[in-house]
Amino acid sequence: MAADAGSNQSVDRALTVLRVFTTGRSELRVSDVAKLADLGLSTASRLLGTLEAAGFVDRDPISGLYRLGLDTVSLGGAVLNAHPVHREARQIAQNLAAEVGLGVNVAVRRDMRLFYLLNFEGRQAPRSFTLAGQHNPLHATGLGKALLSGVEPGERREVLPGPFLMSYTPRTITDHDALDAEIKNSLARGYFSEIEELALGRACLAAPIRDATGGVAAALSVSGPLSAIDLPNRESDLARSVIEAADSISIGLGYVGPGHQGAFPASMARTDDPR
Structure with missing residues (x-):
């Protein structure tokens, strides 16, 4: 038992x-x-040496600084390739980013935060880094609100404890009742929005992705600078594209x-829609 405890501590x-x-x-x-x-x-030096020998960190021979090694990419790639949402969403998200010229993101919920599975950047919303593998708050993002739509209001307070939400x-919406109302209204119209709630000058539109059980398994969004996303002129078209993409992945x-929450509200139906 002592040996097991020591080994577990080393792994941790x-x-x-x-x-x-x-x-x-x-x-x-x-x-x-x-x-x-x-x-x-x-201890840190010894662990870094072990991880370097295994290929999980690299050390710059000149500066002596450590960075994650390329072998971590192999692990990450294996995880993503095995994830059903990533497999279904990758091509659809990539096509949507090229179509609308904005960032397209897919995320799942992990406890109190959302976790980005993938993102593609359109020509109007370039980034110098990838969002994949990063986290963001649920209540301050369109993706997060879409993910929370699969959780009952009472359970949301367990997911996001405390009398107030972080600003x-x-x-930023910091009141639980206001967040509940926002999610209810967004479900009624079929998509979720966030305008400068997480970062000034940026906005996004999102829709939930459902699995075979009908539950919310993930969410998809388009995002970008306010000048590029141009919600006063593009919101209806972008919302329709987001809903269609999320439905295809679902x-x-x-x-x-039939008639799940991502379906088009009647007011958004295409005039040439045969349904």
Whole structure:
């Protein structure tokens, strides 16, 4: 038992070291890793040496700084390739980004946050980094609201505990009742929106993705700078595109339920729609 406990502690510490590289800084000194992982300097150095030998971190021979190694990409790729939502969403999301010229994101819920499975950037919304693997708050994003639509109001307060929700900008919804009302109204119209609630100057529209059980398995959004997303002129068309893309992914996941929440409201139906 003592040996097992020691081995588990070593694994936990090694995983903690790897996770510190996902907190915003891509290159770190040994002392940085020790501080962020709450480890002794010698322990951090030993763990980094072991991880380097395994290919999970790389050390710059000139600066001595450590960064995540390419072998972590192999693990991440294997995880994504095995994920059913990623498999169904990848091509659809890529096509949508090219079509609308904006960022297209797909995320799932992990406890109190959303987790980006993939993102593609259109020509009007370029990024110098990928969102895949990163997290964001549920209540301050269109994706997060779409994910929360699969949770009953009482359960949402367990997912997002506390009397108030964290504020990121003056437009962030911080009241549970206001968030419930926002989600209810968004379900009625078929899509979710977020305008400068997480970051000033940006907005997104999102729709839930459902699986064979009818539950909300993920969500898809289009996002970009306010000037590019141009909601006063593009909201109806973008919302329709988001709903169609989310519906296509849902069908690929086995969803066959009639009249689910992602269906077009009558006011948004195409005039040439044969239905």
